[in-house]
Amino acid sequence: MRLLVTDLDNTLYDWVTPFARSLRAMVGELAALLGVDEDPLYSELRAVHRRHHNSEHPFAIFELPTVRRAFPGATPEALLHALARPLAAFDAARATWLRLYEGVDETLGALRAQGHLIVGHTESIGPTARRRLRVLGIEQHFAGIYCLESALGPHxxxxxxxxxxxxxxxxxxxxxxxxxxxxxxxxxSELARPEEAIYVGDSLTRDIWMARRAGVCAVWARYGRSYTEEDWDTVVRVSHWTPDDIRREARLRVNAVGVAPDHAIDGFGELLGIEPTVAARPVRRRVRRAAVGEG
Ligand SMILES: [Mg+2]
Structure with missing residues (x-):
């Protein structure tokens, strides 16, 4: 292997559990602080996330209509102070639940020591993804991360x-x-041929289907769905998905019917024993140059 392209969320760490539990902790504290019901706060969070096309928009809480009514005209700095308790509850829950899956740090370190290049590929925005890798102590293993664009103002x-x-x-x-x-x-961009690369990810419809079509060895992190239904329901409750997104998702599921990975792993450490192999040569397709720039 020359290049490892790894999905981040639910491949290197569970994203669903800490996000859902941080959110519930924050909403609970916010409702108590303002003396309001929790339900409308979830609806308002969803509206903010939709506006930004991002379910993880940093400090979305500042934009909630209920918060704006409670603190009319407040600056972001004033809100940071006024909402210290709900924000601290979010941070505390995340610190409790955000953990690398077993063996991730060691495996990335070993692959890097063997001379393999490692890059991340995520649907998160750059500042969020980079910060999470840093908090988890694995940023140094990456030569770069490919992240979704965002319009994020100063924080x-x-x-x-x-x-x-x-x-x-x-x-x-x-x-x-x-x-x-x-x-x-x-x-x-990373100077590797597709057949020299491995792509690892937890999503059959996104990661595995994509890697197979690209002619890259597709490794399915099948351990990445080990979160609770309650936590997933919380994510869905505040997600930015529009009806168009839900239709797209349904199309992706149809596309991916029958897709099979080249390898399936039950722990990230199993990557160490895998050499890139693809089950069948992909159909040659015209490749459009994607606009990938420095961010
Ligand atoms: Mg994922």
Missing amino acids: PSPTWQDKGGVPVHVVPRDERKPNPALLRDICA
Whole structure:
């Protein structure tokens, strides 16, 4: 293997559990602080996420109509102070639940020591993805991360400033997963042929379908769905998905019927024993050059 392209969420760490539990902790504290019901706060969060096309829009809480009514005209800095308890509840729950899957740090370190190049590929926006890799202590293993574009203004919290680090390559929204042409472009950008690369991810419809179509060895992280139904329901409750997104998802599921990975793993460490092999040569398709730039 020359290149490992790894999905991030639910391949290197469980994203669903910490996000859902942080959100519930924050909403609970916010409802108590303002003396309101929790239900409308979830609906308002969903509306903010839809506006930003991002279910993980940093500090979405500042934009909730209920919050704006409670603190009319407040600056982001004033809101940071006023909402300290709900924000602290979010941070505390995330610190409790955000954990790498077993063996991830060691395996990335070993692959890097063997001379393999490692890049990330995620549907998260750059600042969020980079920060999470840093918090988890694995940023140093990555030569770069391919992240979705975002329009994020300056952040009110000094602890949240993006201080740089691993290079972020911005992927336009219309190039998002599953996009075999983009994956082939990632290989080209990292100076690897598709057959020298491995793609690992937890989603059959996105990661595995894409890698198979791109002619890249597709490794399915089948351990990545080990979250509870309650936590998934919380994510869905505030998700930015529009009816169009839900229709797209249904199409992807139809596309991916019968897709099979080249390998399936039950722990990230199993990557160490895998050499890139693809089950069948992919159909040669015209590859459009994706707009991948430095972010
Ligand atoms: Mg994933």
